[in-house]
Amino acid sequence: MSEVVKKATRESYGEALAELADKYENLYVFDADLAAATKTGIFKKKYPERFFDCGIAEANMMGVAAGMAATGKIPFASTFAMFAAGRAYEIVRNTIGYPHLNVKIGATHAGISVGEDGATHQCNEDIALMRTIPGMTIINPADDVEAKAAVEAAILHEGPVYMRFGRLAAPVFNNKETYKFELGKGIKLTDGDDIAIIATGLMVSEALTAAEELKKDGINARVINIHTIKPIDKEIILKAAEDTGLLLTVEEHSVIGGLGSAVCDVVSESLPTRVIKIGVNDEFGHSGPAVDLLKEFGLSSENIVKTAKEALGK
Amino acid sequence: MDATIKKQLEIQACKIRMGIIEGVYNAKSGHPGGSLSIADTLTYLYFAKMNVDPKNPDMEDRDRLVLSKGHTAPALYSTLANKGFFALDELKSLRHIGALLQGHPCIHIPGVDMSSGSLGQGISAACGMALSGKISNAPYKVYAILGDGEIEEGQVWEAAMFAAHKELDNLVAIVDNNGLQIDGAIEDVCSPYPIKEKFEAFGWHVIETDAHDFDKLEAAFDEAEKIAKQPVVIIQKSVKGKGVSFMENQVSWHGSAPNTEQYNQAMEELNNTLKALEG
Incomplete structure (x- = not known):
């Protein structure tokens, strides 16, 4: 890119x-x-x-x-x-x-x-x-x-x-000419059945970069952009859970109560699936340049790649 | 005020007080004290002042009222029922499961212009309605009734600053100064006094009046209409529990319902008042 x-x-x-x-x-x-x-x-x-x-x-x-x-x-x-x-x-x-x-x-x-x-x-x-x-x-x-x-x-x-x-x-990764926003609908950005990376906001582009890296190692990651966190697109999440059996959520938000929790709510009720959450853990942030903070708190493509590989035992 | 009209309003206010007691008694909970203290004001506004139509509660240019002291919903509900927005019988199921009338005002009830009850918030919503009216050159007025204890909430003063800065002269706030809040006399709990000077310092036009005298209420609301470029606050000296002897000025009646004996006594007193007025 x-x-x-x-x-x-x-x-x-x-x-x-x-x-x-x-x-x-x-x-x-x-x-x-x-x-x-x-x-x-x-x-x-x-x-x-x-x-x-x-x-x-x-x-x-x-x-x-x-x-x-x-x-x-x-x-x-x-x-x-x-x-x-x-x-x-x-x-x-x-x-x-x-x-x-x-x-x-x-x-x-x-x-x-x-x-x-x-x-x-x-x-x-x-x-x-x-x-x-x-x-x-x-x-x-x-x-x-x-x-x-x-x-x-x-x-x-x-x-x-x-x-x-x-x-x-x-x-800016979406194409202005072709992009269509549908309230309450997630967007599948890449195909893949090894793992589904479900991301929101700033983390979506990191997830895309991570998917490219994973591909080099033969891991096919499905990247899903959840822009509407409520009401959440249950269908796209359950399909990903069914196809991959492993979900990795990524958000620039606390792991408590955000996208990861919302995804857990969906799968735990209908299709219990392992969910790994990347987000800000139960702690406050601190001062520093944004880019450095994102890396420090694990909100980066590098950490997504690392976490995905660990989860897949690769 | 014309003597006949005044008597009609007094009769109406008495009926509204009976509806308050009916509602709170059947709910076995609620806030009779502060409801009774604003009964005359609501009577005056809905029966002599405001442009509202019970047949068309969402009429675009209607005058609006936000009961910022939302816990006194029984007074608003009884007034709206007496005005014909919904059946009087609804008062008997106030606070019941499945009932129309919720414990605090809810915007989905015919005639209720804003949900309220968490103190200090209604006045901000009233500012928004008034600002909207200004933008659209709409002819309506917005009234907001606040408790004297309620103005201890900081948000009230954020709204006060806003209303004066935006010159919302289509907004009339009413502070119901009955002097009592749950924990005791307002000057003992965390005094909001001096109320008049506070609002003046915030840039409001202040009018002081007696909450239980229709001539004085009329004079106050008439004066409010003449004020330009400034929001108006009417500080009304009122009696908590007004109209029911054993509830008057008793803080214990802030948030408790009468038992059957007390209910009977209250209704008998109000019936006697009504008979005397009608006789």
């Missing part, structure tokens, strides 16, 4: 909002003093009258978005994942989730790849938190193409959606 274009999905988020604003006149954007970082500033510049800064008050922002949604508009509420899913959790549960309001939460700076800011801002538990809210849809796009498509899919979906975007520039 030479000359790979890289782009942070937060950038895609901000651009998508601005690009879709004319098509969806009911779309409004809120931020909590982070427009420059969440990239909603791109929207703000183009549509200042449809952008509202709530200041450093995420709890109120979620409630305001809920109230606006109750009047029929489509509000996007943006802040870092830590504050969207963490600080504002109970407002998201009670004032967005319980009334099932049409609020779209754009959570950026998710995961360990926040980097230098360190543990207080590295949210590795947002997927786990959001999964517990009945009726909440969770999307964790893997690259620019998918992120932009996800924003439009969120607009078209009636009900609350939590979207997870990253700070770090990620390889």
Whole structure:
């Protein structure tokens, strides 16, 4: 993969909002003093009258978005994942989730790849938190193409959606011309029956690189991209479990409550299968360059290859 | 206020109080004290002020009300039932399994504009509705009723800052100042006083009134309508448990239901009040 274009999905988020604003006149954007970082500033510049800064008050922002949604508009509420899913959790549960309001939460700076800011801002538990809210849809796009498509899919979906975007520039591997986003449907990226690598978000491109490496050693890995973590695509997971008998989940999130747990929920009920989880173990992150942190925490193609080989006894 | 209208409102408020007691008694749980303290305000709003249509509860330009102090749902439900949003009989199955009326307000109940109950959140939702109205140039008003204990929640002040900054003059918050919260008198628990000065400092227009006098309620809400470029808060001095002698000003009636004897006594008192008003 030479000359790979890289782009942070937060950038895609901000651009998508601005690009879709004319098509969806009911779309409004809120931020909590982070427009420059969440990239909603791109929207703000183009549509200042449809952008509202709530200041450093995420709890109120979620409630305001809920109230606006109750009047029929489509509000996007943006802040870092830590504050969207963490600080504002109970407002998201009670004032967005319980009334099932049409609020779209754009959570950026998710995961360990926040980097230098360190543990207080590295949210590795947002997927786990959001999964517990009945009726909440969770999307964790893997690259620019998918992120932009996800924003439009969120607009078209009636009900609350939590979207997870990253700070770090990620390889763009999907083809804009042919890519099709289907909410709740996983995407099989490579064929293979030796092992299934089920990845989400930033880890999907790592999984693809790992599959190429494994192939050199004669291991055929099926790579599945799960962009919608809830509702999860049971069919594609069960098929992978049936065909390979060995699942390896990879996510830039805690191994507690995220994609790996969701996959375990699916197979343990219908087709008990060994699942190995790569993610952030039960620990906090710390400061450092994002790329180094990802390697240190095992969120790399190298660790996927190593783990897959160990599991296969090769 | 016209004397006939005032008497009609007093009669209506008494019926709404009877519905509150009926609901909480049959539920064997709930919050009668703070429900009774806002009964007159809800009566005034739904029967003399707000543009709502029980036949069309989702009417686009209706006035909205968010009961931010959601635990006093029996008062809202009784008001909505008396207004005709649903049958009065529903009050008897409040909090029961399979019932329409949930323990705290739920948006799916006809006439309820927002789910609420986790304190401090309703006011933010009301701000969102008001902002939306401003954007669309809609004619509606948004009312949000908060408890005086509720304003100890930090989110209330995030919302207060927001509403003033966005000049939401289509938003009227009502702080029900009955002076009591679960653990005791509000000034003893963790005093939110001075309430007036706090809201003024946050950029709100403050009106103080008596929660149990329809002339004064009318004057307060009329004044609120004249204020431009600022949100308005009406701090209403109220009596927790108002209308039922043994519940008045008793913190123990914050969140407990009457037994049969107490229920009979409460209903007898309210019936007597009703007879006196109608006689």
